[in-house]
Amino acid sequence: MKRQVNPEFQPVPSSRTKTPSGNMAEESGAYLWKSSIAKTGPKRRDQLAGYLTISPALLLILALTLYPVAYSIWLSLLEKHSFFPQERFVGLENYIYLWKDPEFWTSLWLGIVYSGWTILFQVVLGVAAALILNETFWGRGLARAIVLFPYMIPTIVAVILWKWLLNDTYGIVNYWLMAIGIIMDPFCWLGADHIMLSVILMSIWQFFPFVLLSILARLQTISPELYEAAKVDGASAFSRFIHITLPQIRGILFVVILLRSIWMFTKFDTVWLMGEGAGAGRFIRTLPVYAYMRTLTYYQAGLGAALAVIMFGILVVTTVIYFRLFREEADIG
Amino acid sequence: MAKVVLENISKHFGTVPAVRDFNLSIEDKEFAILVGPSGCGKSTALRMVAGLEEPSGGNIYIGNRIVNDLPPKDRDIAMVFQEYALYPHMSVYKNMAFGLKLRKFPKSEIDQRVRDASEILGIQELLSRKPKQLSGGQRQRVAVGRAIVRKPAVFLFDEPLSNLDAKLRVQMRAELSKLHDRLQTTIIYVTHDQVEAMTMGSKIVVMKDGWIHQVGAPLEVYNFPINQFVAGFIGSPVMNFFPCRVLQKDSRLFIDAEAFQLPIPEKKSPYYQSLTGSEAIFGIRPNDIYDRLHAPEHAKGNTIRAVVDVIEPLGSEIHLNVTAGKHNLIARVDVQTSVQVHQEIELVMDLNKMHLFEKDPPNLRVKTEA
Numbered sequence: 001m002k003r004q005v006n007p008e009f010q011p012v013p014s015s016r017t018k019t020p021s022g023n024m025a026e027e028s029g030a031y032l033w034k035s036s037i038a039k040t041g042p043k044r045r046d047q048l049a050g051y052l053t054i055s056p057a058l059l060l061i062l063a064l065t066l067y068p069v070a071y072s073i074w075l076s077l078l079e080k081h082s083f084f085p086q087e088r089f090v091g092l093e094n095y096i097y098l099w100k101d102p103e104f105w106t107s108l109w110l111g112i113v114y115s116g117w118t119i120l121f122q123v124v125l126g127v128a129a130a131l132i133l134n135e136t137f138w139g140r141g142l143a144r145a146i147v148l149f150p151y152m153i154p155t156i157v158a159v160i161l162w163k164w165l166l167n168d169t170y171g172i173v174n175y176w177l178m179a180i181g182i183i184m185d186p187f188c189w190l191g192a193d194h195i196m197l198s199v200i201l202m203s204i205w206q207f208f209p210f211v212l213l214s215i216l217a218r219l220q221t222i223s224p225e226l227y228e229a230a231k232v233d234g235a236s237a238f239s240r241f242i243h244i245t246l247p248q249i250r251g252i253l254f255v256v257i258l259l260r261s262i263w264m265f266t267k268f269d270t271v272w273l274m275g276e277g278a279g280a281g282r283f284i285r286t287l288p289v290y291a292y293m294r295t296l297t298y299y300q301a302g303l304g305a306a307l308a309v310i311m312f313g314i315l316v317v318t319t320v321i322y323f324r325l326f327r328e329e330a331d332i333g
Numbered sequence: 334m335a336k337v338v339l340e341n342i343s344k345h346f347g348t349v350p351a352v353r354d355f356n357l358s359i360e361d362k363e364f365a366i367l368v369g370p371s372g373c374g375k376s377t378a379l380r381m382v383a384g385l386e387e388p389s390g391g392n393i394y395i396g397n398r399i400v401n402d403l404p405p406k407d408r409d410i411a412m413v414f415q416e417y418a419l420y421p422h423m424s425v426y427k428n429m430a431f432g433l434k435l436r437k438f439p440k441s442e443i444d445q446r447v448r449d450a451s452e453i454l455g456i457q458e459l460l461s462r463k464p465k466q467l468s469g470g471q472r473q474r475v476a477v478g479r480a481i482v483r484k485p486a487v488f489l490f491d492e493p494l495s496n497l498d499a500k501l502r503v504q505m506r507a508e509l510s511k512l513h514d515r516l517q518t519t520i521i522y523v524t525h526d527q528v529e530a531m532t533m534g535s536k537i538v539v540m541k542d543g544w545i546h547q548v549g550a551p552l553e554v555y556n557f558p559i560n561q562f563v564a565g566f567i568g569s570p571v572m573n574f575f576p577c578r579v580l581q582k583d584s585r586l587f588i589d590a591e592a593f594q595l596p597i598p599e600k601k602s603p604y605y606q607s608l609t610g611s612e613a614i615f616g617i618r619p620n621d622i623y624d625r626l627h628a629p630e631h632a633k634g635n636t637i638r639a640v641v642d643v644i645e646p647l648g649s650e651i652h653l654n655v656t657a658g659k660h661n662l663i664a665r666v667d668v669q670t671s672v673q674v675h676q677e678i679e680l681v682m683d684l685n686k687m688h689l690f691e692k693d694p695p696n697l698r699v700k701t702e703a
Binding site: 225 | 383384385404405411414416418419420421422423432435436479483
């Protein structure tokens with residue numbers, strides 16, 4: 001940062017600071033000496049006032065973010081019952097147990113499958129829908145409002161709704177698919193083979209409006225002149241998307257993908273509610289669900305905390321890599 | 334090389350007419366300027382030539398082709414936009430090369446053209462920069478560069494200087510004129526600034542409310558405005574207008590403006606004869622009003638008294654806002670004029686330069702030339 005010209009930094013025009021001409025070193029020394037004396041007192045007070053004013057926010061961050069993280073890490077080193085005051089320090093034993101636990105590896109894999117597909121299609125669908133809703137057509141305002149519904153419906157309502165729709169005996173999805181001849185026999189949407197597909201489809205439906213909304217907001221700020229200039233330059237609709245739209249939404253896309261990745265990887269409610277009572281729940285038992293079960297079904301708080309810490313670690317590492325890979329976008333975003 | 338013709342062009346946005354009954358022929362290599370206040374339809378007319386708006390009726394010809402149904406890229410035009418519309422993520426070089434690349438020009442040809450254009454515009458040093466690292470004037474040059482590398486038949490400029498500061502605007506005005514001289518290509522240029530229209534155009538088209546009011550060479554429009562709107566729009570400071578009555582005394586015609594009477598010069602009298610006894614609007618430009626003490630010989634004799642309200646000394650001239658009777662006038666007087674606010678001053682008008690406009694809309698000017 002460039003130093004501002006501050007009256008305090010000006011050499012004081014007194015006979016003391018005057019030195020024989022040519023003696024630059026001494027002159028500049030006097031200059032610095034004067035300025036540092038002038039600086040110390042008020043600067044200290046300014047700093048103190050600064051710290052005081054940010055302290056409420058700082059305390060809140062410490063209490064609500066750093067403390068829970070630190071406590072989770074501590075918990076993961078204990079063998080601890082979730083409710084009774086029984087605990088024992090076991091060091092890394094919980095982690096070693098999980099390393100050898102096939103259930104852990106399955107849930108990690110299911111979590112990656114679930115978040116990978118949902119993020120991919122949320123983004124594709126969200127961007128596509130945003131592009132459509134950015135065009136001018138009759139009823140656009142209404143369409144923009146309706147398309148946000150999935151994101152606003154409470155998860156419990158959405159899941160119950162989808163379970164009805166997808167029910168293999170009375171669900172309307174099977175009915176329609178059979179009516180138009182895509183399938184011959186009812187499809188077991190919530191069975192072991194397809195429950196992952198179902199929860200992925202449902203999650204894409206539920207969360208793509210977030211991507212849509214963010215991208216649409218950015219699209220609306222792109223100057224129409226850019227598209228007109230490109231039209232005059234001879235760019236087709238596709239090359240206008242590649243050369244104008246895409247570079248313009250890159251920054252926001254970076255942020256949206258980051259947020260959606262974190263949220264989908266730690267998504268609990270949708271997956272849990274979808275799997276609960278369906279019988280095939282263990283085929284969508286992702287890491288957050290597994291951590292919940294360890295803590296509140298088996299009451300192994302230490303093991304549950306270890307799972308949470310592992311998730312945290314995975315997210316930190318991928319986020320850092322992500323920022324490294326897309327440094328330019330991070331700057332724009 | 335292309336002549337541009339707009340034939341019976343109209344354009345409605347919903348029920349709102351933007352351009353009406355527009356007929357204009359722009360010759361090859363002409364520098365045509367569409368000028369008018371905001372909302373007069375000048376930009377819409379330009380955008381129809383570009384192919385960015387579709388006319389509601391009529392035909393547009395570029396060269397000898399009807400281009401109504403051609404997309405912008407096939408019209409052999411290039412356009413410079415008001416906000417420059419540079420692609421923000423591309424370097425200056427890529428911005429200029431983009432159109433050529435899409436048209437699959439060989440790399441060496443693209444390079445040659447970009448370098449030539451950047452040399453003409455003096456932006457060789459900027460080729461690797463991004464638009465956001467450029468000043469307004471530099472961006473403007475790049476936008477012009479992007480247009481000239483294409484070597485189009487027609488250049489379209491949509492208020493290209495309106496985002497520049499006053500000093501740069503004057504400089505760019507001269508540069509664009511030079512550029513036109515050098516490229517020898519048809520230019521259609523839209524502006525709301527009558528100074529740009531007067532200084533750059535070889536043909537100016539004055540528009541209002543979607544209508545063309547007058548088409549002509551700059552001085553023709555300045556000296557012989559067709560109606561009161563054109564007279565007031567072209568020229569700065571604005572022409573003075575006030576209502577009057579034409580009187581005949583003995584065999585001479587007079588302007589009666591209540592507070593004062595002015596004799597109409599004899600060579601103009603025949604043209605105004607028919608107005609005798611009726612009301613009209615008198616118009617005279619501020620530079621045809623003089624301080625009596627510094628007036629040239631030919632203007633002397635028609636003295637009016639006025640009270641000075643505001644004095645604007647511009648260094649090379651003085652603008653006086655004065656009140657004569659109940660009329661407010663602006664006079665552009667000699668710098669040596671010494672006068673103070675609230676003081677009375679004697680002004681003379683060069684009535685050979687006067688105009689009379691019909692009182693009823695469309696306020697046509699009464700013609701005084703053959």
